[in-house]
Amino acid sequence: MEMVKVTVDGQTVEVPNGSTILAAAKKAGIKIPTLCYHEDFNVKAMCRICVVEVVGARTLQAACSQPVSDGMVIITNSPAVRQARKINLELLLSNHPQDCLNCVRNQRCELQALADQLGVQQQRFHTKTRPESPKDESTAALVRDPDKCILCRRCVEVCHEVQSVGAIAPGNRGINTQILPAGGVDLNDVACVQCGQCSLVCPVAAIYEQDHTERVWAALADPEKHVVVQTAPAIRVSIGEEFGMEPGQVTTGQLVAALRRLGFDRVFDTDFTADLTIIEEGHEFIDRLTNGGVLPMITSCSPGWIKFIEHFYPEYLDHLSTCKSPQQMFGALAKTYYAEKAGIDPKNIYVVSIMPCTAKKFECGRPEMSASGYPDVDAVLTTRELGKMLRQAGIVFSELPEEEYDDPFGITTGAGVIFGASGGVMEAALRTVYEVVTKETLPSVDFNAVRGIEGIKEAEVDLKGTKVKVAVANGLGNARKLMDLIKEGKADYQFIEIMCCPGGCIGGGGQPIPTTNEIRKKRIEAIYKADAGLPLRKSHENPAVKTLYEEYLGKPLGEKSHQLLHTHYTKRGKYPEKSVG
Amino acid sequence: MLAKTDCSLPTPKLSAILDKYKKSPGSLLEILREAQAINGYLSREILQLIAEEVGVPESKVYGVATFYSLFKTAPTGRYIIRICESAPCHIRGAQDVLAAIEKTLAIKPGETTPDGKFTLEFTSCLGLCGVAPAMMINDQVFGNLTGDRVREIINSF
Numbered sequence: 057m058e059m060v061k062v063t064v065d066g067q068t069v070e071v072p073n074g075s076t077i078l079a080a081a082k083k084a085g086i087k088i089p090t091l092c093y094h095e096d097f098n099v100k101a102m103c104r105i106c107v108v109e110v111v112g113a114r115t116l117q118a119a120c121s122q123p124v125s126d127g128m129v130i131i132t133n134s135p136a137v138r139q140a141r142k143i144n145l146e147l148l149l150s151n152h153p154q155d156c157l158n159c160v161r162n163q164r165c166e167l168q169a170l171a172d173q174l175g176v177q178q179q180r181f182h183t184k185t186r187p188e189s190p191k192d193e194s195t196a197a198l199v200r201d202p203d204k205c206i207l208c209r210r211c212v213e214v215c216h217e218v219q220s221v222g223a224i225a226p227g228n229r230g231i232n233t234q235i236l237p238a239g240g241v242d243l244n245d246v247a248c249v250q251c252g253q254c255s256l257v258c259p260v261a262a263i264y265e266q267d268h269t270e271r272v273w274a275a276l277a278d279p280e281k282h283v284v285v286q287t288a289p290a291i292r293v294s295i296g297e298e299f300g301m302e303p304g305q306v307t308t309g310q311l312v313a314a315l316r317r318l319g320f321d322r323v324f325d326t327d328f329t330a331d332l333t334i335i336e337e338g339h340e341f342i343d344r345l346t347n348g349g350v351l352p353m354i355t356s357c358s359p360g361w362i363k364f365i366e367h368f369y370p371e372y373l374d375h376l377s378t379c380k381s382p383q384q385m386f387g388a389l390a391k392t393y394y395a396e397k398a399g400i401d402p403k404n405i406y407v408v409s410i411m412p413c414t415a416k417k418f419e420c421g422r423p424e425m426s427a428s429g430y431p432d433v434d435a436v437l438t439t440r441e442l443g444k445m446l447r448q449a450g451i452v453f454s455e456l457p458e459e460e461y462d463d464p465f466g467i468t469t470g471a472g473v474i475f476g477a478s479g480g481v482m483e484a485a486l487r488t489v490y491e492v493v494t495k496e497t498l499p500s501v502d503f504n505a506v507r508g509i510e511g512i513k514e515a516e517v518d519l520k521g522t523k524v525k526v527a528v529a530n531g532l533g534n535a536r537k538l539m540d541l542i543k544e545g546k547a548d549y550q551f552i553e554i555m556c557c558p559g560g561c562i563g564g565g566g567q568p569i570p571t572t573n574e575i576r577k578k579r580i581e582a583i584y585k586a587d588a589g590l591p592l593r594k595s596h597e598n599p600a601v602k603t604l605y606e607e608y609l610g611k612p613l614g615e616k617s618h619q620l621l622h623t624h625y626t627k628r629g630k631y632p633e634k635s636v637g
Numbered sequence: 638m639l640a641k642t643d644c645s646l647p648t649p650k651l652s653a654i655l656d657k658y659k660k661s662p663g664s665l666l667e668i669l670r671e672a673q674a675i676n677g678y679l680s681r682e683i684l685q686l687i688a689e690e691v692g693v694p695e696s697k698v699y700g701v702a703t704f705y706s707l708f709k710t711a712p713t714g715r716y717i718i719r720i721c722e723s724a725p726c727h728i729r730g731a732q733d734v735l736a737a738i739e740k741t742l743a744i745k746p747g748e749t750t751p752d753g754k755f756t757l758e759f760t761s762c763l764g765l766c767g768v769a770p771a772m773m774i775n776d777q778v779f780g781n782l783t784g785d786r787v788r789e790i791i792n793s794f
Binding site: 216221222223224225226227228229236237238239240246631 | 684685688694696697698700703704706710
């Protein structure tokens, strides 16, 4: 690679030709302030916060978009630069509600942090010209607040380019510009999958998750309620970040301790029903494979993915496993099996999920998800919301001792843990399917080919004579590629795992902000570390799952399983609301 | 394949336009312009059909349709009054002309009279600064406007 020499604030650095000024400055130890820029996305150069002086250039240049050239002399901290940055920011602020104290992103807002960094201390421009818009609270998972939007377009990029959903885009013009769904309708009236990747990249509070913390506080304070909580596999490797810990720490024990201190009556693990999912889904796959069922079979754990296929590929719903997601299996069992075992009326059991996901808020409200006659799951907290509750309660996360999950839904295996990373469901399924079909012990439980953040991964597994070709996709743009292959009849896979969010659940829309691909990789490493550290690595070896079948379910895919653990899907189509002209 | 086959839609005409541009996303503006000519505005159904054929999400097609002021996403009146909001017309009394139109038709800019006859809109410079304040009604131009004159003009339609 050709290297060029540039001077940044008097220091000479060598960077690859074509690097941006931003990258060159970083190499010189200078962090140029940015706002619309996001390290994983294409450069948009919308906000002009990152302007710098380039000697010889007529105007200030945007550091995020301007490539360096050999001998370029850059000044990042002159009076002109500081003034321009500050005025650009003040103009953005002039149309932004001065409502920080009441804002869901207070102290976690990039705009607010910049105002502090650039030394904004008074509102000089009182020219709020943008017309006010109501909040859009139409969806189960997300709230849009157009008044807070600074039009950076990160959400548009993630929605179109990464997820290939395209639910929102810039509309109208000039001062009336908004990021909105087609027709200016509510988000719920277009094909939005509620994955919340937009909320993860939003620098402000223009789009964020529907709050479930108040209802959880209310349940915890209600003496009638027996409040049980389940934690998704991905939470244990991300919740620490809410408290300033480095990404990639495994904090399972502290997470359990924290939830107990919040007042939950039982702290359980979604990993348990992840193991159960493997038993049901694994047997469903074996059944389809041996009895000529619809193949490839596609996993059904990820509610954003489910809504995606319902909107965009409704004619392929029979490829989906009929298994409910681990979250919903947990809820169904909590209000039946567990209720009976513990002698508690299911109407008094309140099930809370801690999920890395916003779409889980939509999933728990699906009308078919109430196997006991009550909703399987009553409230879904994102990782961020749990962080908020723990801060409210004054729980010092880093100081907590490590504690153990409660029985019986706290007994889990490494196979359940890896559900949190892309490829994990596939690997967990293969660990079980191989041993069930071949009746032999796997030589190695690690299927490295399906691990990692790469968008589409493939592997072939030899089940003693039967070769099974599998594929794994994360991010809906990659899911779309696989679906198009199926549509064209070119997919020679038997089994596909699809996760809605990039990297899988560790990169979910409900995870701590920031979540970048670098951070995703660290969380993935932590997930496999947690897996490797567990004594049991295969779902079918989970003793509590075995007991559950003996005591209650009978056998995989049995009558009880179908009633509680399996579901059906809805053809939604790309244009869900018949629109009016 | 067209997404919907609602018989109220101008599908044959629209299909002809889409065929002409061979599903090219680069031709979106031309497609929108010709599609609008079918019945005067771009309904959600039409935007969806175009989105399907061109292979661009409806949200982006809607974004383009609402960016350009000459595209309409709602029905307009038979006569579109475009009053210039640029500086020369402003200095020469466009505000009084606007007030007279608003009073005569009882609508504000962006609105359509209940009988569907007139829509009132702002436009940027029409290049008629020599006869400011100026406006257009459909393709006809009018200059040297006053409150009285604009009332006469509207009543002549």
